[in-house]
Amino acid sequence: MDLKTKLKSTGLLQVIGNTPIMKVQSLSQLTGCDIFMKCENLNPGGTIKDRPALHMVVEAIASGVLKPGMTIVEGTAGNTGIGLALVGQALGYKVIVIMPQGMAIEKHKVLKLYGAEIVETEAVPFSDDRHFFKVGKKIGQSSPDYWWANQFDNPDNYLSHYLGTAPEMYQDMDGKIDAVVVAAGSGGTAAGVSKYMKEQNKNIRVVVPDPMGSGICSYFKTGEFTSDHSYTMTEGVGITRFQDNFKWIQQDECYTISDQKLTSLAMYLREKEGLVMGMSSMLNLAGAFNTALKMGPGKRVITFMCDGGERAISKMYNPEFLLEKKLDGTLLPEKEIVELFKNF
Numbered sequence: 001m002d003l004k005t006k007l008k009s010t011g012l013l014q015v016i017g018n019t020p021i022m023k024v025q026s027l028s029q030l031t032g033c034d035i036f037m038k039c040e041n042l043n044p045g046g047t048i049k050d051r052p053a054l055h056m057v058v059e060a061i062a063s064g065v066l067k068p069g070m071t072i073v074e075g076t077a078g079n080t081g082i083g084l085a086l087v088g089q090a091l092g093y094k095v096i097v098i099m100p101q102g103m104a105i106e107k108h109k110v111l112k113l114y115g116a117e118i119v120e121t122e123a124v125p126f127s128d129d130r131h132f133f134k135v136g137k138k139i140g141q142s143s144p145d146y147w148w149a150n151q152f153d154n155p156d157n158y159l160s161h162y163l164g165t166a167p168e169m170y171q172d173m174d175g176k177i178d179a180v181v182v183a184a185g186s187g188g189t190a191a192g193v194s195k196y197m198k199e200q201n202k203n204i205r206v207v208v209p210d211p212m213g214s215g216i217c218s219y220f221k222t223g224e225f226t227s228d229h230s231y232t233m234t235e236g237v238g239i240t241r242f243q244d245n246f247k248w249i250q251q252d253e254c255y256t257i258s259d260q261k262l263t264s265l266a267m268y269l270r271e272k273e274g275l276v277m278g279m280s281s282m283l284n285l286a287g288a289f290n291t292a293l294k295m296g297p298g299k300r301v302i303t304f305m306c307d308g309g310e311r312a313i314s315k316m317y318n319p320e321f322l323l324e325k326k327l328d329g330t331l332l333p334e335k336e337i338v339e340l341f342k343n344f
């Protein structure tokens with residue numbers, strides 16, 4: 001069976017992408033802007049990472065580097081692993097996922113559901129050889145029967161967004177976009193989306209909100225990744241080293257948003273409109289809220305729901321976790337929420 005026929009024969013892979021866009025009513029009202037989220041949590045694996053997983057695998061099969069019977073290997077914070085696991089399962093490839101300790105237990109369960117083998121590494125800085133990326137690379141290159149996906153440097157990661165996510169978004173918004181807010185981990189989404197948007201209209205503002213401990217903001221300002229390595233509850237976003245995808249990111253603004261601010265916004269949104277989401281999505285929405293407040297009424301700001309609230313049950317929505325991390329889950333009134341997000 002050729003690749004095209006095989007892809008068509010698997011229903012699951014047909015429903016990756018073409019995700020809907022939702023207006024976030026409470027924050028739109030507070031800012032006088034229209035704030036939208038592209039609901040990438042509605043991909044079958046529950047995250048935006050299904051897109052690069054599918055595109056990287058399809059291109060690897062098409063170019064002949066991934067052959068029948070081989071095993072897909074990747075170092076990941078979990079969601080790329082889930083995307084690869086479901087694509088691998090659908091197309092008949094085994095998948096080995098290397099991920100650091102401390103990732104949400106929800107991801108482990110989904111990975112096992114799709115039959116992936118998990119290798120856990122210690123959560124250590126990049127300089128340490130036990131870092132999940134380095135272990136993933138070592139395992140991925142240890143056998144001719146393994147194909148290492150390498151989302152961090154594989155251009156098919158960013159191309160999945162340049163060719164899919166971004167044009168869908170631009171079309172569904174009728175090109176009426178004033179700002180796009182996109183946090184970066186591997187940088188694939190930010191690269192593909194920012195490149196596409198700037199090609200359509202260079203006035204579309206691209207904002208990259210960054211979690212605590214990440215070196216991305218320093219990289220954009222100074223060309224160097226520097227980090228204080230402080231803890232963040234977010235997963236999949238923030239990085240302390242250069243990877244190829246960063247070559248393509250065209251950003252206008254980057255700033256750090258604290259876990260405390262994300263927690264306060266999460267509690268507000270759940271109360272006001274029953275909206276729950278993953279922690280990187282909250283980072284995106286926090287950036288969109290700030291951007292709307294800064295740009296002033298009448299603007300259209302869009303961002304991504306990268307994964308849903310079910311991936312954050314054990315962390316951002318868990319009172320015991322908040323207590324342990326000294327995060328305050330108190331519901332703040334409108335005025336205080338606006339004050340919190342006005343200036344940074």
Ligand SMILES: Cc1ncc(COP(=O)(O)O)c(C=O)c1O
Pocket residue numbers: 047049077078079080183184185186187188189190235236237278280281306307
């Ligand atoms: C939940 C979530 N959000 C955002 C990202 C960042 O996306 P990208 O790798 O395209 O920068 C990831 C990456 O793994 C993720 O898992």
